[in-house]
Amino acid sequence: MMGAMDTHLDVIIAGGGMAGMTLALALQSGGLQVAVVERQPYAEQLDIGFDGRASAIAYACFRQWNALGVGPAIAGHACRMDEIMVTDGHLPGAASRRPLPFFLNFKAGEISDRTGDEPLGYMVENRHMRHVLYQAMKDRHINLIVPAGVVDMRDTGGMAEVTLDTGQVLKASLVVSAEGRRSRLRDKAGIGYINWDYDQSAVVTTVQMERPHGNIAYEHFLPSGPFAILPLTENRACIVWSEKHAQAKALVAMGDGLFYDHFISRFGEFLGDVTIVGERFLYPLGLGLAEEMYRGRLALLGDSAHGIHPIAGQGLNLGLKDVAALAEVLIEAARLGEDLGSELVLERYARWRRFDNVSTSVIMDGFVRLFSNGNPLLRTARDVGMGLFNRVPGLRQFVMEDAGAATGDMPKLLRGELV
Ligand SMILES: Cc1cc2nc3c(=O)[nH]c(=O)nc-3n(C[C@H](O)[C@H](O)[C@H](O)COP(=O)(O)OP(=O)(O)OC[C@H]3O[C@@H](n4cnc5c(N)ncnc54)[C@H](O)[C@@H]3O)c2cc1C
Structure with missing residues (x-):
C-alpha cells in the first residue's frame, strides 16, 4: 500500500x-x-x-x-496443451448426432522445430x-x-x-x-x-475424469455455441459450454442431478467416469x-x-x-x-x-x-473450408504459431x- x-x-x-x-x-x-x-x-x-x-x-x-x-x-499449476481437436457438430456424448468427418487437429510436435519442447499453450486456472x-x-x-x-x-x-x-x-x-x-x-x-452481444453466455465448471485427458483440448462447435473441454492438472478439465443466455442461465440455476444429466449427454464417456468438482459460473459473451x-x-x-x-x-x-x-x-x-x-x-x-x-x-x-x-449452407461451406485448411501446406503451422503469440x-x- x-x-x-x-x-x-x-x-x-x-x-x-x-x-x-x-x-x-x-x-x-x-x-x-x-x-x-x-x-x-x-x-x-x-x-x-x-x-x-x-x-x-x-x-x-x-x-x-x-x-x-x-x-x-x-507452471506449478499449468497443464500443457499438446494437442487441440476441433470438431464441427460432433460430440462424444450419447445425445449427439452421428459424428461428422470434419475436424481440425493441431499438434505441438508439428512446430517443435521452432519451439523446442514448448506445448501449444498452457491451461492455468x-x-x-x-x-x-x-x-x-x-x-x-x-x-x-x-x-x-x-x-x-x-x-x-x-x-x-x-x-x-x-x-x-x-x-x-x-x-x-x-x-x-x-x-x-x-x-x-x-x-x-x-460493442455487441452474441446472445450467448458461457457456463464454466471443472470436472475430474477417470481416464487421462492426454493433454488434449477439445472444442466442439454446436449451433448454440462452442462446447470446450480444456485439460487441467490432476486429470481435471475446465468446461466452457456456450448456450443462448436463457438456456445458460437455466443450466446454472438447475439442481446438481439435472445439470449432470445435461452435461454428460454432451461430454459422453470417452474419458470414463466424470465427476463435477467445481461450482458453476456464468459469463455473458460479447465483443x-x-x-x-x-x-x-x-x-x-x-x-x-x-x-x-x-x-x-x-x-x-x-x-x-x-x-x-x-x-x-x-x-x-x-x-x-x-x-x-x-x-x-x-x-x-x-x-x-x-x-x-x-x-x-x-x-x-x-x-x-x-x-x-x-x-445447412453455412455448415457445408465451413466443412469444405476445414477440409481445405487441412490441406494447405504451412497454413496449420502458421495458425499454431500465431495462436502461440509467436508471429510478426x-x-x-x-x-x-x-x-
Ligand atoms: C468464459 C471465458 C473464458 C475465457 N478463456 C480465455 C482463455 O482461455 N484464454 C485467454 O487468453 N482469454 C480467455 N478469456 C478472456 C480473459 O478472461 C480476459 O481477456 C481477461 O480476463 C481480461 O483481463 P484484464 O486484466 O484485461 O481485465 P479484467 O480481468 O476485467 O480486470 C480488470 C480489473 O480492473 C479493475 N477495475 C476496473 N475499473 C477500475 C477502476 N476504475 N479503478 C480501479 N480498478 C478498476 C477490476 O476490479 C478488475 O480487477 C476468457 C473469457 C471468458 C468470459
Whole structure:
C-alpha cells in the first residue's frame, strides 16, 4: 500500500487484473516507478468462488512470465496443451448426432522445430495466475492502492492527474487503463467503443475424469455455441459450454442431478467416469473494441481496449501481448529521456498492437457467426473450408504459431527476454 501522495510515478495502472498486474511487473523490471490502483480487494479476487475460469495461455505469453520471474510459480499449476481437436457438430456424448468427418487437429510436435519442447499453450486456472501475480507485486514492493477505484483523470500541463474514490490524488506521466471491458477512463476520455452481444453466455465448471485427458483440448462447435473441454492438472478439465443466455442461465440455476444429466449427454464417456468438482459460473459473451488505443496521457490495454469471445482462448493473450509491446516502448522511451505520455511514444505502442487487436477481434467475431449456426449452407461451406485448411501446406503451422503469440514483430518479453 502506497503512503505518500506526492511520490514520483512514471505510470499509474488503473485495474489490477491479470493484464494490469503483468504490466506492473514488466514496467518495474525496466526500472519504472509504477502504482496499481485496484477496486476489488485481492482477498475477494483470490477466493475460489470469484472466478471459476481457466485460461489457455499462448506459449510466447508464458515466456513473458518466465522472463519476469513468475513463470516457475505459475507452471506449478499449468497443464500443457499438446494437442487441440476441433470438431464441427460432433460430440462424444450419447445425445449427439452421428459424428461428422470434419475436424481440425493441431499438434505441438508439428512446430517443435521452432519451439523446442514448448506445448501449444498452457491451461492455468485464473485464481492461480492471480495469486502468483499478486504475490510477486507484493514481494517486489510495487505500489498497490487497493481497494480504491480511479474515478477521474485530467491533464495538468505535462502530467496526468488521477482522482480516486478515496479522495486521493496521484500524478504520473502516463495512465494505463487495464480496467477491463467497462473502462471508466476510456469513456471519460471520449474514446469510442464498438460493442455487441452474441446472445450467448458461457457456463464454466471443472470436472475430474477417470481416464487421462492426454493433454488434449477439445472444442466442439454446436449451433448454440462452442462446447470446450480444456485439460487441467490432476486429470481435471475446465468446461466452457456456450448456450443462448436463457438456456445458460437455466443450466446454472438447475439442481446438481439435472445439470449432470445435461452435461454428460454432451461430454459422453470417452474419458470414463466424470465427476463435477467445481461450482458453476456464468459469463455473458460479447465483443468490444475501442476505436483508439490512446488519447492524451491515457493508454488502453487488455480488455479495456478489446474484449472478444473465448471461442479460441485469445482474449487474455491479446492483453499479454499488449503488455509486452507497451513495456518495451515505455522502458526504451524512459532510457532515452522521452515523455512517456507523449503522442510520439504512445503512437509506437498503438502502431505495434492495433493491427493484431483489430484483426483478431474481427476474425473471432467471424468464427462465432460462422460456427454458432445450424444453417445447412453455412455448415457445408465451413466443412469444405476445414477440409481445405487441412490441406494447405504451412497454413496449420502458421495458425499454431500465431495462436502461440509467436508471429510478426515480437516484443522482447514474448521471446523470453527482459527489455
Ligand atoms: C468464459 C471465458 C473464458 C475465457 N478463456 C480465455 C482463455 O482461455 N484464454 C485467454 O487468453 N482469454 C480467455 N478469456 C478472456 C480473459 O478472461 C480476459 O481477456 C481477461 O480476463 C481480461 O483481463 P484484464 O486484466 O484485461 O481485465 P479484467 O480481468 O476485467 O480486470 C480488470 C480489473 O480492473 C479493475 N477495475 C476496473 N475499473 C477500475 C477502476 N476504475 N479503478 C480501479 N480498478 C478498476 C477490476 O476490479 C478488475 O480487477 C476468457 C473469457 C471468458 C468470459
